[in-house]
Amino acid sequence: MISAPLHDWQTTEYIADLLTQPADLPSTLAQALHVALNALNRESAALFVKPLADGTSPFWVPRHIPLSLQPQLENLASPLSSFAQGLLDHPGIRPTGHSFEISEIFPISFGDETLAVLLLWGESLTAEERLRCQALLRPVGRALYTHKSHQNGSHDGQTLPALQALIHAYTNAHDPHLLQRQYLQSLQTIFQAEDALLFLLDDHNPRLAIQKHLDANGNWEERTTLDTSHAFIVPPGQEPQAAEAATPSTGQIISWLNTLMGGSIHNIVFSLLVSNRRPVGMAVLVNPRLDDSDPYRKSLLQLTSSLLANAIVSQRQLLNLKITIADLE
Incomplete structure (x- = not known):
């Protein structure tokens, strides 16, 4: 189990350092998500990440999401995946009336580009906790953008x-x-x-x-x-x-x-x-x-x-x- 530092700024730095390690990206994102959830005292969440290279697909990084929703993560055409894709395409719009029992939605961006979306289940966050969550997610957005730039800049070797x-x-x-x-x-x-x-x-x-x-x-x-x-x-x-x-x-x-x-x-x-x-x-x-x-x-x-x-x-x-x-x- 990963032991996160006690202070938010230390946790943010820890996540940033974690994401700079040369490892499999989904695995590293899973560790970063674990650390962020520990800092927020939450257990259930999932990242939905847009394609980061030409010819690839979006992917999920889940952690303890409701059992009834887990099968939907394996199908990018499922209602939950389509819902998350809609959030990526229109990050300023918060859809209502869905049946996924999501308590919080956080777009993850770098610059003007939305690269992923974080879905939380469980109790709603307070205003202070939302600000903390946004701070913890900033290094995730930066890491995703860096990875995307590297993939698109070097995939053909030319x-x-x-x-x-x-x-x-x-x-x-x-x-x-x-x-x-x-x-x-x-x-x-x-x-x-x-x-x-x-x-x-x-x-x-x-x-x-x-x-x-x-x-x-x-x-x-x-x-x-x-x-x-x-x-x-x-x-x-x-x-x-x-x-x-x-x-x-x-x-x-x-x-x-x-x-x-x-x-x-x-x-x-x-x-x-x-x-x-x-x-x-x-x-x-x-x-x-x-x-x-x-x-x-x-x-x-x-x-x-x-x-x-x-x-x-x-x-x-x-x-x-x-x-x-x-x-x-």
């Missing part, structure tokens, strides 16, 4: 090498073409996209952009300058020095690209490249197998795009400085 190659390109950013190509290649790998496109606005004329294209076979192509006056990268009538990037809709971009590329685009993931509120261009991943709904992939897209935009602006500023120095000599 994401980490792609990021390492991109970091290497950033640290050797004296070659802008190499950096831009590696940026597209890394995102193409992470999102499993057919093609990757980069549109860079002309530094002197925001109505013009250069298109760079990396196809599924790794072929790299730079096309002639395109007219973007009807499009969306810079708001009409504004110069890039004074404009914040306008966010186009996915439909707008798909329509524009299909006109440009012959109608073979069905879905995209895109990111505007912005440095210090100045639009630099846009990256588009064509027909990706994975989207940016996952917080891990979304954060990677935002971070790498911001780094690329800043690198492009820095390279242009350095070039302008060299030209100025040459003029003064």
Whole structure:
């Protein structure tokens, strides 16, 4: 039997430490649930955890739940499982009229994402006990998010090498073409996209952009300058020095690209490249197998795009400085 510390902050730290151990996740969650219930002086509860990797299913982590409900945990289509799934899908809604004799419901989240839900049976908690329970569950949410990010970031064995190659390109950013190509290649790998496109606005004329294209076979192509006056990268009538990037809709971009590329685009993931509120261009991943709904992939897209935009602006500023120095000599 696990002996939990006496004070809540010690118990919370104990749960956090427990969840960092390299062990089977359901088993570790079961131990964490045991510790939390001991601290709350409760016996009967169950965690319902959402899928933490592509292609997996939600799962239960029960502890001494009513005997009549135990068979329902083995069937993800059972009324209890469907009830718990509804709580995950709509964490702000508390359904009434159910027959499961649940006394308390606690969504377990990290950031804006609800990752699990805790169901308690027995006596209702006091207001103070609810606050204690929420504090005890915080490390559980953090651990689930970390596990989910790790699973989705490394399940195919390609994401980490792609990021390492991109970091290497950033640290050797004296070659802008190499950096831009590696940026597209890394995102193409992470999102499993057919093609990757980069549109860079002309530094002197925001109505013009250069298109760079990396196809599924790794072929790299730079096309002639395109007219973007009807499009969306810079708001009409504004110069890039004074404009914040306008966010186009996915439909707008798909329509524009299909006109440009012959109608073979069905879905995209895109990111505007912005440095210090100045639009630099846009990256588009064509027909990706994975989207940016996952917080891990979304954060990677935002971070790498911001780094690329800043690198492009820095390279242009350095070039302008060299030209100025040459003029003064």
